Amino acid sequence: MSAAEVLSFDLRLELPGFTLQGAAEIPLRGITVISGSSGSGKTTLLRALAGLEPAARGHVRFGRQDWTHLPPEKRQVGFVFQDGRLFRHMSVERNIRYGARRRATPESELREVIRALDLEGMLARRPASLSGGEARRVALARALASRPRVLFLDEPMVGLDPERRGEVLPYITRAADEFGLAVLYVSHSQFEKGLLADRELPVAGGRIGAMRDGPARLELPVAEAGGGQVVFRVGGERLALPGEGEVGQLWELRPGHGSILAGAHPGATTAAAVLPVVAAGRDEAPRRVRVRIEGQEFSVPGERDYAPGEKLWLICPRLRGRWRGGWARQEKQRAK
Amino acid sequence: MTDAWGPVWLSLKLAGLTTVILLAIALPLAWWLARSRSPLRPFVEAVTALPLVMPPTVLGFYLLVLMNPDSPLGRAFVTITGETLAFSFPGLVFASVIYSFPFAVQPLQTAFQSVGRGVMEAASTLGASRLDAFRTVALPLSGRGLLTAAVLTFAHTLGEFGVVLMVGGNIPGQTRVISIEVYSAVETLDYARAHQLSAGLLAFSFVTLVVVYMLNRRGGVHVGG
Known part of the structure; x- marks a missing residue:
C-alpha cells in the first residue's frame, strides 16, 4: 500500500x-x-x-x-x-x-x-x-x-x-x-x-x-427484484432478502457473527442462509479457515483443517445485505 | 445648569471610558483564567480580586505613589502629555480601571468557564482558528456574562469614592464626580444638592442591580448561559 x-x-x-x-x-x-x-x-x-x-x-x-x-x-x-x-x-x-x-x-x-x-x-x-x-x-x-x-x-x-x-x-x-x-x-x-x-x-x-x-462479506449482483425483496444467486442457490433494489445492482452481503462451517447441508433450518462454499486453506488467525464463494475469498470461524477444494456449507444464522446505505436484515427466512 | 450637571457628566464619562478600557483588558485575561492550567493562575486570580478586599484608601495610596511624577509611570506620563497623572482625569481613569478590575473579570471568567472545551474543539475541527472560534462561539455564548461585566463595571465606577478622593482630589470638571460632589455638598451643608445627587445615584444603582439579577435569572445558574 x-x-x-x-x-x-x-x-x-x-x-x-x-x-x-x-x-x-x-x-x-x-x-x-x-x-x-x-x-x-x-x-x-x-x-x-x-x-x-x-x-x-x-x-x-x-x-x-x-x-x-x-x-x-x-x-x-x-x-x-x-x-x-x-x-x-x-x-x-x-x-x-x-x-x-x-x-x-x-x-x-x-x-x-x-x-x-x-x-x-x-x-x-x-x-x-x-x-x-x-x-x-x-x-x-x-x-x-x-x-x-x-x-x-x-x-x-x-x-x-x-x-x-x-x-x-x-x-x-x-x-x-x-x-x-x-x-x-x-x-x-x-x-x-x-x-x-x-x-x-x-x-x-x-x-x-x-x-x-472486518467480518466476511460477499459482493453479489441482484438477480431479481420486486415485491419488497431482492434475490441473489449464490452457487446455484437462490437467496432472497427483504429490501428494495434493481436487477444488476451490486449489493454487499454479510453473514454476520455466529456462522458455522459444516460438511453437509443441514436440511431444514432456521438459519437465514446456507451458502455453498469451497475450502481455500487455513487462515493466519487461529481457529479460522478461508473459504471461497462466487470467486470471492474470505475467512470464517472453523475448528479443523479442510482440504483445499473441499465442498462445504456455511450456515449463517443472520445475513445482512446493503446497497448504498440501505440495509436489509433477514433473521429467519430462507428462500427455497 | 451646566455647573449642576458637570459632576454627572464627568461621572458618566469616567464610567463609560473605564468600562470600554476594562473590557478590552478583561476579555483576554478572563479567557486565560477560565482555560489555563498554569500554576500561576491562582496568583493572577488573587491579584485580580485584590481591589475587592482592600480599603480604597490603601489602594488609592499605592496608586498615588505609582502616579507620582518621580515614579517611572508618572514620569512617562509627564514626558508624553506634559501633565501629571495624579489629580487629573486620565489619572482617575487609570485608578478606576484598577479599582473596578474584579467586576469586569469575574463575570466574564464564569461565563467563559461555562462555554466548555467541547464546542471550542468542535469549532476547531470545522476549520476555525482559536481567535475565530473565540469570536464566533465563545463570545456569543458568553453574551450575558459580557453584559453583566459591562453593567457592573459601569455602576461600580459611578459609585466609587475613596480612591477618587485619594488620587483625584476635588477639581471641578477634572475629578469632581458625583460621589465627591455629594461629599462637598454635605460639607457645605447644601443638603438639597446632596439629596438630589444621592437619590439619583441610588435609583440608578438599584435599577442596574435589578437588571443584572434579571439577566442572571434568565440564564439559570450560568452567568454566561
Whole structure:
C-alpha cells in the first residue's frame, strides 16, 4: 500500500492515570472500526489523530502530509463527537454552514449534504429542540459539509434507542458511500462492528493492537427484484432478502457473527442462509479457515483443517445485505 | 445648569471610558483564567480580586505613589502629555480601571468557564482558528456574562469614592464626580444638592442591580448561559 493511501501513526500519550501507546497504518477507504471496551482509549486515539490532544508525542501522517504538528483546524477531519457539540446559539442551518464557510464548500455540495441527511425540514430549528437522532444527523451533516478528507465518528450511536440507531446508521454508510470518505468509527458495539467494519483496529488498556479484517462479506449482483425483496444467486442457490433494489445492482452481503462451517447441508433450518462454499486453506488467525464463494475469498470461524477444494456449507444464522446505505436484515427466512 | 450637571457628566464619562478600557483588558485575561492550567493562575486570580478586599484608601495610596511624577509611570506620563497623572482625569481613569478590575473579570471568567472545551474543539475541527472560534462561539455564548461585566463595571465606577478622593482630589470638571460632589455638598451643608445627587445615584444603582439579577435569572445558574 502506498503512503498516499494511509493514515499512519506512532503515538504515545500520557494522561493522569492512563497511557495510550501504539502504531498503525489505516487504509484511507471504507470503514475502520476502532473497537474496545469503555475506557480502553478508543476516543483518546481518535482525539489524538484529530490533533485535539496536544500532549501526544510521536508522529501522525495523512498520506504524504505530516500531521504531527498541524493544528486541528488545518487537518480537515470531519469529527462527529459522542455528545454532538452543536452550537446552541445557532440554528441547524448555521451550524451546518459553520464549517462549510470556513472550508469554502460550494453551495451545491452543501445542498447535497442537507438532502442526503434529510435535514431540509429542520434548518430553522435550534439544537435544543432536536431529538437525539436528529441532533446526531445534524452533527454528521455539519462535519460532512466542512469538506473533510476523513470522517471520525466517536460512538455516534451511544445513547440512542434501537429505533433511532436504525434511523441514523443508514446515513453513516451513505456518507461513506456517496461522499467516498474513509471513516474511522469508534464503537464498542458488536452489532455496529458486524454491520459496518471493513476492518477493525482493537484498542485495549491504552494499547493499540494489530489491524484485523472486518467480518466476511460477499459482493453479489441482484438477480431479481420486486415485491419488497431482492434475490441473489449464490452457487446455484437462490437467496432472497427483504429490501428494495434493481436487477444488476451490486449489493454487499454479510453473514454476520455466529456462522458455522459444516460438511453437509443441514436440511431444514432456521438459519437465514446456507451458502455453498469451497475450502481455500487455513487462515493466519487461529481457529479460522478461508473459504471461497462466487470467486470471492474470505475467512470464517472453523475448528479443523479442510482440504483445499473441499465442498462445504456455511450456515449463517443472520445475513445482512446493503446497497448504498440501505440495509436489509433477514433473521429467519430462507428462500427455497 | 451646566455647573449642576458637570459632576454627572464627568461621572458618566469616567464610567463609560473605564468600562470600554476594562473590557478590552478583561476579555483576554478572563479567557486565560477560565482555560489555563498554569500554576500561576491562582496568583493572577488573587491579584485580580485584590481591589475587592482592600480599603480604597490603601489602594488609592499605592496608586498615588505609582502616579507620582518621580515614579517611572508618572514620569512617562509627564514626558508624553506634559501633565501629571495624579489629580487629573486620565489619572482617575487609570485608578478606576484598577479599582473596578474584579467586576469586569469575574463575570466574564464564569461565563467563559461555562462555554466548555467541547464546542471550542468542535469549532476547531470545522476549520476555525482559536481567535475565530473565540469570536464566533465563545463570545456569543458568553453574551450575558459580557453584559453583566459591562453593567457592573459601569455602576461600580459611578459609585466609587475613596480612591477618587485619594488620587483625584476635588477639581471641578477634572475629578469632581458625583460621589465627591455629594461629599462637598454635605460639607457645605447644601443638603438639597446632596439629596438630589444621592437619590439619583441610588435609583440608578438599584435599577442596574435589578437588571443584572434579571439577566442572571434568565440564564439559570450560568452567568454566561
